[in-house]
Amino acid sequence: MSAVTTHHDAHGHxxxxxxxxxxxxxxxxxxxxxxVFLFLALLVARFYLWGNTRPELSQVLGLLxxxxxxxxxxxxxxxxxxxxxGDRKTFLNGLLITALLGTLFFxxxxxxxxxxxxxxxxxxxxxxFGHLRPTDGVFGGVFFAMTGMHALHVxxxxxxxxxxxxxxxxxxxxxxxxxxxxxxxIYWHYVDVVWVFFYPALYLIGHVA
Amino acid sequence: MKxxxxxxxxxxxxxxxxxxxxxxxxxxxxxxxxxxxxLEANAEPGVVFGALLGVFGFLLGAGVLTDWIKWxxxxxxxxxxxxxxxxxxxxxxxxxxxxxxxxxxxxxxTSLLVLLVGGLFALIFRIELAQPGMTLLxxxxxxxxxxxxxxxxxxxxLLGVGAMVNYLVPLMIGAADMAFPRLNAFSYWVGxxxxxxxxxGMVVGGWDTGWVGYAPLTFRAPxxxxxxxxxxxxxxxxxxxxxxxxxxxxxxxxxxxMTLFRMPxxxxxxxxxxxxQMTATQTVGVALLMNVTERAIGLxxxxxxxxxxxxxYQHLFWFxxxxxxYLFILPGLGVISELLPVFSRKPLFGYKWIALSSLGIALxxxxxxxxxxxxxxxxxxxxxxxMISTLFVAVPTGVxxxxxxxxxxxxxxxxxxxxxxxxxxxxxxxxxxxxGPILGTIPTDMHLHDTYWVxxxxxxxxxxxxxxxxxxxxxxxxxxxxxxxxxxxxxxLHFWLMVPGFWVMSxxxxxxxxxxxxxxxxxxxxxxxxxxxxxxxxxxxxxxxWSVLIMVYNLVSSxxxxxxxxxxxxxxxxxxxxxxxxxxEFNYDVPFExxxxxxxxxxxxxxxxxxxxxxxx
Amino acid sequence: xxxxxxxxxxxxxxTFVILAVLTVAExxxxxxxxxxxxxxxxxxxxxxGVIVQNFMHIxxxxxxxxx
Numbered sequence: 105m106s107a108v109t110t111h112h113d114a115h116g117h118x119x120x121x122x123x124x125x126x127x128x129x130x131x132x133x134x135x136x137x138x139x140v141f142l143f144l145a146l147l148v149a150r151f152y153l154w155g156n157t158r159p160e161l162s163q164v165l166g167l168l169x170x171x172x173x174x175x176x177x178x179x180x181x182x183x184x185x186x187x188x189x190g191d192r193k194t195f196l197n198g199l200l201i202t203a204l205l206g207t208l209f210f211x212x213x214x215x216x217x218x219x220x221x222x223x224x225x226x227x228x229x230x231x232x233f234g235h236l237r238p239t240d241g242v243f244g245g246v247f248f249a250m251t252g253m254h255a256l257h258v259x260x261x262x263x264x265x266x267x268x269x270x271x272x273x274x275x276x277x278x279x280x281x282x283x284x285x286x287x288x289x290i291y292w293h294y295v296d297v298v299w300v301f302f303y304p305a306l307y308l309i310g311h312v313a
Numbered sequence: 314m315k316x317x318x319x320x321x322x323x324x325x326x327x328x329x330x331x332x333x334x335x336x337x338x339x340x341x342x343x344x345x346x347x348x349x350x351x352l353e354a355n356a357e358p359g360v361v362f363g364a365l366l367g368v369f370g371f372l373l374g375a376g377v378l379t380d381w382i383k384w385x386x387x388x389x390x391x392x393x394x395x396x397x398x399x400x401x402x403x404x405x406x407x408x409x410x411x412x413x414x415x416x417x418x419x420x421x422x423t424s425l426l427v428l429l430v431g432g433l434f435a436l437i438f439r440i441e442l443a444q445p446g447m448t449l450l451x452x453x454x455x456x457x458x459x460x461x462x463x464x465x466x467x468x469x470x471l472l473g474v475g476a477m478v479n480y481l482v483p484l485m486i487g488a489a490d491m492a493f494p495r496l497n498a499f500s501y502w503v504g505x506x507x508x509x510x511x512x513x514g515m516v517v518g519g520w521d522t523g524w525v526g527y528a529p530l531t532f533r534a535p536x537x538x539x540x541x542x543x544x545x546x547x548x549x550x551x552x553x554x555x556x557x558x559x560x561x562x563x564x565x566x567x568x569x570x571m572t573l574f575r576m577p578x579x580x581x582x583x584x585x586x587x588x589x590q591m592t593a594t595q596t597v598g599v600a601l602l603m604n605v606t607e608r609a610i611g612l613x614x615x616x617x618x619x620x621x622x623x624x625x626y627q628h629l630f631w632f633x634x635x636x637x638x639y640l641f642i643l644p645g646l647g648v649i650s651e652l653l654p655v656f657s658r659k660p661l662f663g664y665k666w667i668a669l670s671s672l673g674i675a676l677x678x679x680x681x682x683x684x685x686x687x688x689x690x691x692x693x694x695x696x697x698x699x700m701i702s703t704l705f706v707a708v709p710t711g712v713x714x715x716x717x718x719x720x721x722x723x724x725x726x727x728x729x730x731x732x733x734x735x736x737x738x739x740x741x742x743x744x745x746x747x748x749g750p751i752l753g754t755i756p757t758d759m760h761l762h763d764t765y766w767v768x769x770x771x772x773x774x775x776x777x778x779x780x781x782x783x784x785x786x787x788x789x790x791x792x793x794x795x796x797x798x799x800x801x802x803x804x805x806l807h808f809w810l811m812v813p814g815f816w817v818m819s820x821x822x823x824x825x826x827x828x829x830x831x832x833x834x835x836x837x838x839x840x841x842x843x844x845x846x847x848x849x850x851x852x853x854x855x856x857x858x859w860s861v862l863i864m865v866y867n868l869v870s871s872x873x874x875x876x877x878x879x880x881x882x883x884x885x886x887x888x889x890x891x892x893x894x895x896x897x898e899f900n901y902d903v904p905f906e907x908x909x910x911x912x913x914x915x916x917x918x919x920x921x922x923x924x925x926x927x928x929x930x
Numbered sequence: 931x932x933x934x935x936x937x938x939x940x941x942x943x944x945t946f947v948i949l950a951v952l953t954v955a956e957x958x959x960x961x962x963x964x965x966x967x968x969x970x971x972x973x974x975x976x977x978x979g980v981i982v983q984n985f986m987h988i989x990x991x992x993x994x995x996x997x
Contacts, residue, residue: 309960
């Protein structure tokens with residue numbers, strides 16, 4: 105992936121790979137820092153409007169989706185470590201597993217917690233589909249805003265992973281040059297870090313109203 | 314005729330076509346889903362989705378996404394330099410280009426255009442305000458005009474900051490371009506559909522909430538308010554991308570020997586501004602999105618009827634919107650610091666203090682936002698700390714003023730147009746600054762909030778901190794950008810019309826405010842006795858408008874005049890003045906090395922940079 | 931090379947185990963102990979810290995060489 109294209113020109117003003125890599129890395133981290141303010145604003149809204157209360161949500165679903173995302177981070181890290189050491193098979197498989205787990209998380213949130221298809225299922229004493237509506241006052245508003253904004257980033261992360269996987273299959277990355285993979289990994293772990301804060305804020309902190 | 318063809322096939326036109334097509338697709342898509350799901354007819358969700366998809370369509374049509382799309386398919390994309398295939402040089406400015414100087418100029422002329430449009434709105438409602446009674450406009454038209462004036466002027470200022478920062482910073486640090494040229498092009502082009510949305514909002518019903526867009530008032534506004542909120546939101550992407558680009562560029566691409574305290578002072582100002590843009594913009598994004606979604610799909614955040622709180626909107630909104638005013642003025646104040654040594658032939662007094670004061674203003678600027686909410690119903694335990702922090706921002710600002718005095722003191726001052734505008738900026742910003750504390754003090758703010766005093770205060774700070782320095786920068790760097798000299802007599806005419814015009818307008822606004830004139834109202838009671846002042850303000854506004862047109866004429870006609878023999882007419886020590894005008898494509902043939910301090914004017918034998926011998930030697 | 935690879939994989943596993951333990955602790959703290967928001971945030975910061983350092987390799991920002 106040509107994310108580290110150097111600027112070519114007649115006077116040889118080519119930016120060396122190492123310099124561009126440092127720039128790319130700093131740029132991505134600054135983007136992560138910038139987005140902290142986005143997610144922080146949502147957290148502020150949650151605490152401002154909900155105080156020390158929270159809506160009734162399925163703890164099983166919350167713990168399950170959280171675990172899936174953490175496992176996906178494990179596989180993302182494994183994939184990035186693999187390409188850094190030339191282990192192409194682990195690299196490609198790791199990416200696919202990460203994308204799969206990410207999709208499971210997305211389904212868990214959109215199909216089950218949000219319940220966009222309006223389904224009902226009780227199994228092992230657990231309600232598998234959520235009941236909160238977006239229009240249910242500030243509980244609905246903030247919940248859907250937070251999980252929605254996060255889900256958008258999960259979705260784009262999955263797309264990013266699949267693009268990296270497709271280019272990886274064409275032989276694009278090497279242990280010395282794999283910025284595209286590193287960028288994808290940083291972005292995916294960032295999405296995980298956001299959930300590390302959102303999960304307790306939505307499911308664990310405060311008492312049920 | 315050929316020029317028309319180049320215009321019609323430019324990125325700009327293709328982008329607009331893309332925006333139109335994708336807006337239609339988005340609206341159709343949402344309305345189709347709504348009818349399939351059996352929901353009752355409501356055009357608004359379709360408009361919201363269409364507007365956002367339209368922005369994507371613009372970017373696609375303009376061609377700014379093309380390289381990145383190629384990356385998705387694993388293709389190499391060498392950076393194109395020069396105009397599109399077989400087209401003349403000037404078409405670069407209408408098309409996607411990756412050179413920071415081209416992008417800077419694109420930002421520059423777009424900024425001036427948008428400024429004129431916003432000014433036109435003001436002139437129209439100023440005619441209405443010159444007499445009591447509604448003579449020209451309906452209430453709704455008036456409300457839309459002042460609301461649009463606000464956001465359009467803010468957009469013009471953001472574009473102007475983009476112009477100065479993008480053109481100058483790589484040159485000043487000795488780099489060939491910004492760290493991310495394609496992201497730079499994106500930052501410029503994403504602003505265009507944002508402006509389109511805002512202007513479109515004016516014709517689909519307009520809106521009456523001012524540029525602040527307070528919820529729940531927005532819930533009762535016409536459809537135009539959605540396009541305004543979305544346009545405002547989309548513009549944020551430009552800010553965030555541009556600021557990240559700037560910070561990385563300064564961090565990784567400085568010339569050899571250029572330590573942080575040996576950079577031109579403008580770069581410090583740009584960094585401080587970028588820090589604000591990179592962070593605070595995200596919170597207003599959240600506020601705007603919540604506003605949009607509460608209206609369009611019924612999520613609850615701000616409507617008390619559903620358990621929401623209007624104050625939350627104000628907190629999230631002003632957490633950005635106060636720091637943004639420092640974003641507007643920091644580059645301008647940086648221009649003042651940059652030009653004073655050159656036109657006084659003296660070192661910049663207190664360089665380190667000035668550099669750190671830019672960061673100081675940015676930092677303190679984050680701690681004052683609730684002074685916009687003193688009468689919103691906040692508890693005293695919250696209001697008083699904000700009063701103290703608000704008054705405190707005068708300290709780093711004062712550092713700059715005293716340093717400027719120290720710079721000019723006993724200097725060999727020459728009063729060409731750039732220097733005139735710098736001195737004008739200082740005088741106007743001083744008025745703006747001293748009319749601030751009375752607003753920052755709670756008991757007096759309770760009388761002046763929402764009056765024309767506030768309008769006078771912020772016009773003075775904005776003109777002094779941005780407009781005057783921006784014009785100074787345009788005149789000053791014009792010979793470097795074009796290789797020709799603007800007409801000095803017209804420049805002086807511009808100045809001597811604009812300064813008294815502005816003083817009359819600003820002092821007049823403040824006077825009416827004290828006499829009881831409210832802001833954001835279309836009409837007023839003649840018994841207030843403010844009508845004569847309103848007539849003066851309106852006349853002054855027209856004088857300012859004409860003076861700006863004189864500048865535009867000057868810039869355009871001088872581009873066809875004789876080429877300048879001297880690449881450094883101001884005898885500046887700054888790196889960009891040591892290379893030919895107009896600046897070559899990659900700026901510096903060979904990188905230079907910094908061997909001294911930037912502002913040792915008037916001292917002998919103290920070089921700033923050592924240019925390497927030209928290639929070919 | 932093989933040693934470094936094994937060590938790197940192992941670090942990933944250890945990090946994941948830390949995250950799993952902290953997640954169980956945070957769930958238990960909330961549901962059974964009704965822990966305060968402060969405790970929950972402390973645990974969250976610990977989890978985030980371990981991800982940012984071991985998975986995202988933030989210290990590469992300060993390292994001079996390309997890798």
